[in-house]
Amino acid sequence: MNTAVSYPRFFDAGPEPMHLREEVVGGLARRPKRLSPKLLYDARGSALFDIICELPEYYPTRTETAILRDNARGIAGLIGEECVLIEPGAGSCHKAELLLCHLPAAAYVPTDICGDHVREAAQRLATRFPRLEVASACADFSQFEVLSSFVPPGRRVVFFPGSTIGNFEPHEAKRFLVNAAGFVGPDGGLLIGVDLKKEPERLDAAYNDIRGITAEFNLNLLTRLNRELQGDFHVNRFHHQAFYDTDKGRVEMHLRSEAAQEVSVAGLRFRFLPGETIHTENSYKYTIQEFHRLAANAGFVPGGVWTDRERLFSVHYLTP
Numbered sequence: 001m002n003t004a005v006s007y008p009r010f011f012d013a014g015p016e017p018m019h020l021r022e023e024v025v026g027g028l029a030r031r032p033k034r035l036s037p038k039l040l041y042d043a044r045g046s047a048l049f050d051i052i053c054e055l056p057e058y059y060p061t062r063t064e065t066a067i068l069r070d071n072a073r074g075i076a077g078l079i080g081e082e083c084v085l086i087e088p089g090a091g092s093c094h095k096a097e098l099l100l101c102h103l104p105a106a107a108y109v110p111t112d113i114c115g116d117h118v119r120e121a122a123q124r125l126a127t128r129f130p131r132l133e134v135a136s137a138c139a140d141f142s143q144f145e146v147l148s149s150f151v152p153p154g155r156r157v158v159f160f161p162g163s164t165i166g167n168f169e170p171h172e173a174k175r176f177l178v179n180a181a182g183f184v185g186p187d188g189g190l191l192i193g194v195d196l197k198k199e200p201e202r203l204d205a206a207y208n209d210i211r212g213i214t215a216e217f218n219l220n221l222l223t224r225l226n227r228e229l230q231g232d233f234h235v236n237r238f239h240h241q242a243f244y245d246t247d248k249g250r251v252e253m254h255l256r257s258e259a260a261q262e263v264s265v266a267g268l269r270f271r272f273l274p275g276e277t278i279h280t281e282n283s284y285k286y287t288i289q290e291f292h293r294l295a296a297n298a299g300f301v302p303g304g305v306w307t308d309r310e311r312l313f314s315v316h317y318l319t320p
């Protein structure tokens with residue numbers, strides 16, 4: 001771990017390059033082929049994701065931001081006394097900025113898989129809130145053990161907005177919640193954003209924007225593998241595919257090879273059949289009841305839930 005002397009403090013607990021190779025080689029050897037959605041967030045992927053959040057079709061960010069803004073006082077009231085706010089997968093930290101205007105937080109600790117991105121955002125927040133102690137880290141969003149070693153003392157509240165939890169399989173989501181409950185302890189809390197089930201048309205549109213930014217975001221993964229693992233993907237021989245599977249309750253995102261082709265990555269060759277895909281992301285959607293059940297299974301008690309008029313998105317406050 002690398003401890004910087006400058007303020008705000010920054011910790012690098014990011015995965016080693018060797019892990020990238022193993023992860024990619026392992027994922028491409030599977031049938032169906034799959035790669036973890038966290039690989040989408042290199043510097044360019046993180047920048048593209050920020051653009052996605054502003055797209056007219058991509059309702060989650062706008063809706064959640066409005067929910068947080070409209071209910072900031074009520075949320076702050078429920079969270080109660082002074083806390084240390086920890087945000088895994090914080091990216092640009094825009095949502096926390098909203099909350100921190102109303103929340104009596106002593107410290108804010110954002111982490112992200114893209115270290116440079118979160119470090120810059122942490123700097124911005126430290127300047128805007130000079131009395132707030134800010135520390136950031138490059139870390140995977142489930143690395144609670146790493147966090148424990150440098151989070152300032154105080155009552156812990158985890159902030160996990162954006163429906164990032166939707167990237168997990170339900171059993172992994174449960175494990176994340178169990179770990180979060182252990183991490184915050186009996187006097188802590190979890191403020192979490194969860195995208196709601198809705199008409200497939202709305203979901204399909206959100207993940208297939210007209211400008212093709214989501215396609216670029218997905219395809220950027222191949223560009224990344226070309227650069228970081230000496231790959232030779234012809235990016236224009238793959239296509240972005242995203243659709244809502246009603247039975248599974250999730251949006252699936254894939255990279256689809258239209259023709260038969262062979263690609264080399266990290267010194268290994270991988271064959272694609274015509275129409276074969278690499279599954280790059282799942283984005284699970286829940287009803288409020290389904291999410292309450294999942295949270296209860298992980299030992300959380302619902303403390304409050306806020307939604308928008310169209311019931312597109314939900315924000316939950318849970319306590320262990």
Ligand code: AVJ
Pocket residue numbers: 052060162163164166167207214253281282283
């Ligand atoms: C960051 C996982 C919440 O699933 O909506 C956006 C990522 N993928 N468009 C989502 C994403 C395609 C996003 N999450």
